[in-house]
Amino acid sequence: MTGAGWRLSAAEVKEWMEWLLAGGRRVVAPAGDGGLVLFRQVSSAGEVRLEGSAHARWSPKEFLFPRTETLMSYTFDDSNSIRLAPPRPAEMEQVLFGVQPCDAAGLMRLDDVFLGDGDGDQLYADRRRRTAVVSLACAVARPECFCTAVGGAPDGTDGSDAQLLPAPDGYLLRALTPKGRELLGGLDSGWQVTTDKDWAQARAQAERVATEIGRSPLPGDLPGRLIGAFGLPIWSTLAERCLGCGICAYVCPSCSCFDITDQANAYCGTRCRSWDTCTLAGFTRHASGHNPRPDQPSRFRQRVLHKFAYFPLESEGRLMCVGCGRCVALCPVGMDIRSAVDNTATEVST
Amino acid sequence: MSATAGARTVPETHCADSEWRPKIVALVCNWCTYTGADMAGTARRTYAPYVRVVRLLCSGRIDPLLILQAFEQGADAVLVSGCHPGDCHYVQGNLYARRRLTVFESLLDFVGLDQRRLHYAWVSASEAVKWSHLVDEVTAKVREAGPLGKWARPAMEAWQPPFELPEPGPEPRPKPGDAESAAITGHLRELAATLLDSEQVKLVIGHTPGSLPGQMVPAFVRSGQETGVLAWNDRCAGNLAVYLPEMVKQAGGRVAVVVKSCDARAVAGLLRENQVRPEDAVLLGVECAGIWHEDRLAARCHSCAEAVSPLADWTLTASGAVEGSVPPQTERATGPDPRSAQLAVLEARPAAERWEFWQREFDRCIRCYACRAVCPLCYCQTCIAEKHSPQWISTAIEGPGNLAWNVTRAMHLAGRCIDCDECARACPADIRLDLLNRAVAGEIADRFGYQTGSDPGLPAPLTTFHPDDPDGFQ
Numbered sequence: 001m002t003g004a005g006w007r008l009s010a011a012e013v014k015e016w017m018e019w020l021l022a023g024g025r026r027v028v029a030p031a032g033d034g035g036l037v038l039f040r041q042v043s044s045a046g047e048v049r050l051e052g053s054a055h056a057r058w059s060p061k062e063f064l065f066p067r068t069e070t071l072m073s074y075t076f077d078d079s080n081s082i083r084l085a086p087p088r089p090a091e092m093e094q095v096l097f098g099v100q101p102c103d104a105a106g107l108m109r110l111d112d113v114f115l116g117d118g119d120g121d122q123l124y125a126d127r128r129r130r131t132a133v134v135s136l137a138c139a140v141a142r143p144e145c146f147c148t149a150v151g152g153a154p155d156g157t158d159g160s161d162a163q164l165l166p167a168p169d170g171y172l173l174r175a176l177t178p179k180g181r182e183l184l185g186g187l188d189s190g191w192q193v194t195t196d197k198d199w200a201q202a203r204a205q206a207e208r209v210a211t212e213i214g215r216s217p218l219p220g221d222l223p224g225r226l227i228g229a230f231g232l233p234i235w236s237t238l239a240e241r242c243l244g245c246g247i248c249a250y251v252c253p254s255c256s257c258f259d260i261t262d263q264a265n266a267y268c269g270t271r272c273r274s275w276d277t278c279t280l281a282g283f284t285r286h287a288s289g290h291n292p293r294p295d296q297p298s299r300f301r302q303r304v305l306h307k308f309a310y311f312p313l314e315s316e317g318r319l320m321c322v323g324c325g326r327c328v329a330l331c332p333v334g335m336d337i338r339s340a341v342d343n344t345a346t347e348v349s350t
Numbered sequence: 351m352s353a354t355a356g357a358r359t360v361p362e363t364h365c366a367d368s369e370w371r372p373k374i375v376a377l378v379c380n381w382c383t384y385t386g387a388d389m390a391g392t393a394r395r396t397y398a399p400y401v402r403v404v405r406l407l408c409s410g411r412i413d414p415l416l417i418l419q420a421f422e423q424g425a426d427a428v429l430v431s432g433c434h435p436g437d438c439h440y441v442q443g444n445l446y447a448r449r450r451l452t453v454f455e456s457l458l459d460f461v462g463l464d465q466r467r468l469h470y471a472w473v474s475a476s477e478a479v480k481w482s483h484l485v486d487e488v489t490a491k492v493r494e495a496g497p498l499g500k501w502a503r504p505a506m507e508a509w510q511p512p513f514e515l516p517e518p519g520p521e522p523r524p525k526p527g528d529a530e531s532a533a534i535t536g537h538l539r540e541l542a543a544t545l546l547d548s549e550q551v552k553l554v555i556g557h558t559p560g561s562l563p564g565q566m567v568p569a570f571v572r573s574g575q576e577t578g579v580l581a582w583n584d585r586c587a588g589n590l591a592v593y594l595p596e597m598v599k600q601a602g603g604r605v606a607v608v609v610k611s612c613d614a615r616a617v618a619g620l621l622r623e624n625q626v627r628p629e630d631a632v633l634l635g636v637e638c639a640g641i642w643h644e645d646r647l648a649a650r651c652h653s654c655a656e657a658v659s660p661l662a663d664w665t666l667t668a669s670g671a672v673e674g675s676v677p678p679q680t681e682r683a684t685g686p687d688p689r690s691a692q693l694a695v696l697e698a699r700p701a702a703e704r705w706e707f708w709q710r711e712f713d714r715c716i717r718c719y720a721c722r723a724v725c726p727l728c729y730c731q732t733c734i735a736e737k738h739s740p741q742w743i744s745t746a747i748e749g750p751g752n753l754a755w756n757v758t759r760a761m762h763l764a765g766r767c768i769d770c771d772e773c774a775r776a777c778p779a780d781i782r783l784d785l786l787n788r789a790v791a792g793e794i795a796d797r798f799g800y801q802t803g804s805d806p807g808l809p810a811p812l813t814t815f816h817p818d819d820p821d822g823f824q
Contacts, residue, residue, distance in 0.1 A: 033714065034710060034711065034714060034780060035780055036779070036780050038714070057778060057779070057780075058716070058778065067716060067717075067747035067748065068746040068747045068748050143562045143563055144562060240570055241567065241568040241569075241570070241593075243592065243720075243723035243724060244723055245718050245719050245720035245722070245723035245724070245776070246716075246717070246718035246719060246720070247718045247720045247776070247778050249718075250716045250717075250718045250778070251716075251778055259745060261738075261741065261744075261745050261746070263741075263744055263746055265423050272745075272746045274717075274745050274746050274747050275716070275717070275747060277718075280719065282736050328561070328562065329562065330778045332588070332720055332723075332724050332772070332775065332776035333567055333568055333588060333724075334560035334561065334562070334565050334566075334567030334568075336560070336561040336562075338561070339561055
């Protein structure tokens with residue numbers, strides 16, 4: 001489909017969003033929330049912040065993999081037998097709108113984990129089937145960005161059903177999948193068709209942003225080499241200042257670990273799946289009290305190697321990192337996964 | 351985010367009709383109120399039948415989490431009652447309880463809990479009449495307030511606060527110049543090298559430039575040759591005291607740490623609570639003109655008059671490093687604390703609006719526990735959030751658990767928070783944890799005349815009591 005598309009003014013994009021909303025879909029987009037921009041369900045196009053390049057504080061992964069969701073609920077009835085109830089049926093169709101290309105690619109990593117090759121996770125699969133993604137190509141590079149190092153691009157299309165690209169007087173739009181095409185709902189007949197020149201300009205812009213990011217792709221043999229770094233002493237230096245919170249994992253578009261707990265009282269309860277992360281000390285603590293990852297260096301090593309070695313070695317080389325850089329930007333003590341990978345790679349080859 | 355919505359309703363099996371009957375959980379002391387309530391029964395006194403009594407050994411044993419749990423499990427109101435001051439079976443348990451519960455009540459009031467739902471009283475073993483009247487009074491108040499509904503429901507998307515928190519006023523002093531920072535950096539490197547080379551310390555914890563523009567991150571320096579990485583400027587926001595207890599253990603000797611006056615108060619807290627021994631820490635006190643985020647002075651720095659901590663073992667200024675704490679000759683300019691004006695606005699709003707405001711703040715919480723990780727005074731080996739039997743704080747990342755976590759964190763730091771605002775800086779969701787902490791600190795200052803300062807000898811206010819403490823109990 002590349003090459004074919006439409007030119008939309010900002011007003012036409014708004015109209016399109018209003019049309020999506022009117023069609024009964026849940027529209028999730030970057031919007032102001034208490035002074036910061038977050039992905040949330042919007043009720044009008046006016047709430048959506050696409051100006052410049054949408055940059056939400058964290059990725060929209062929670063709309064596919066919620067912070068907390070019910071797996072089942074149960075009640076004890078009068079005869080003290082247990083009644084089970086399945087989780088709520090999947091919500092309505094949803095559109096994730098204005099998603100950065102790296103975040104869209106992150107959703108594909110979630111697919112790898114929750115769908116796998118087979119049926120995968122039913123709750124996730126239901127939600128995924130009803131989700132369409134409209135990404136927004138990046139017009140600026142942030143200091144923490146590194147998508148170009150991990151197989152992405154400022155106008156990357158992985159995980160997008162349609163994509164908006166900032167243009168001098170509005171946006172270019174391309175439909176990338178049949179689902180994306182459906183989202184246009186015939187409105188495209190009223191939109192101006194793009195020219196080759198438009199796309200050349202958009203491409204040039206993406207190249208400029210990529211140059212600004214200034215990171216070349218990590219070598220293909222990196223995962224295999226990093227495995228050798230497991231026993232190196234470098235981890236204690238790399239993770240020395242890590243305080244062991246969960247910011248990096250929770251703002252990450254691809255981190256997908258969870259914990260399952262019962263929230264219950266004497267009468268009823270729910271079994272919940274909630275976000276969890278390998279950087280917290282309790283993540284691997286056994287009932288006996290033994291913890292196979294006893295210190296922060298071993299936890300940080302898990303985070304780095306899972307993303308850049310274990311996962312890619314099991315998944316045809318796909319890295320478990322999409323280079324959004326949020327973990328770099330939001331870490332209160334400035335941990336930088338980019339330099340951790342670089343330093344480890346250097347260390348292992350010497 | 352309401353994935354578990356509706357799961358916590360306790361079936362009302364005793365009600366034949368659908369009329370609402372308040373559920374009141376009474377947390378009472380075994381030695382007085384429980385016996386008093388018993389006496390009310392044996393004396394056949396008639397009073398409102400909506401109280402579920404939970405007997406505890408002492409009001410001093412009543413953890414605020416029990417109150418939160420009661421609300422979470424569906425109570426419309428909670429009544430706490432113990433022995434009159436002076437009558438405690440364990441001599442002073444109720445006097446500790448009085449301080450703790452009073453502060454907790456004001457914290458819940460600040461986050462907007464309807465005050466008709468939380469009641470404290472002293473009822474002795476002989477006061478059956480008082481107990482029955484008390485229950486009637488509480489019942490009347492709860493009826494007036496109505497059913498609690500869902501505790502800590504997710505915030506409504508559409509709700510916008512009908513008020514604005516005022517922006518910070520103008521900075522009371524200008525941003526320090528680069529030359530000044532560079533001079534301090536030079537002296538710091540020199541001093542660190544001397545301390546390390548002469549083996550007076552095993553390790554120096556300081557700041558160094560990070561990988562993002564302008565970013566400063568913690569650095570750990572172990573030899574005199576490495577001190578070139580150390581730097582000081584107005585962006586050194588991090589409170590390095592957080593590393594001190596662990597690093598003293600690891601280094602197996604004295605550790606020097608670069609401190610602003612706020613950071614040094616954290617060290618005072620660690621000394622006070624026996625987490626660090628005085629002989630293990632060397633405080634390198636920099637003359638700090640305030641921390642700047644881009645072009646704004648950090649809120650806490652507006653009113654800070656302490657350029658150098660009184661606890662400093664060394665004072666680092668642009669003109670050199672001298673032993674001891676040497677404050678500058680000239681008093682520095684301060685201005686009103688911007689957070690005070692914001693607190694005043696919040697406190698003036700009706701409770702229902704404050705509740706909505708804080709629900710919205712807590713709704714953004716993703717439970718990354720960064721607030722805990724960066725806090726020098728949050729040093730528990732096993733945090734209450736990780737105690738799973740029973741599960742005191744729900745790990746589900748939504749309303750009830752988020753409220754319980756944020757309120758409990760603030761409560762556990764009551765009278766211990768040293769006002770470095772690291773929690774608020776670290777929070778990826780920009781939750782106004784600084785305001786929560788300030789509200790509690792203000793309450794403690796008002797009631798007990800205590801400010802968490804630099805004196806390690808002064809006990810934390812909730813670990814002590816005074817027989818004449820203010821008493822709002824019925």
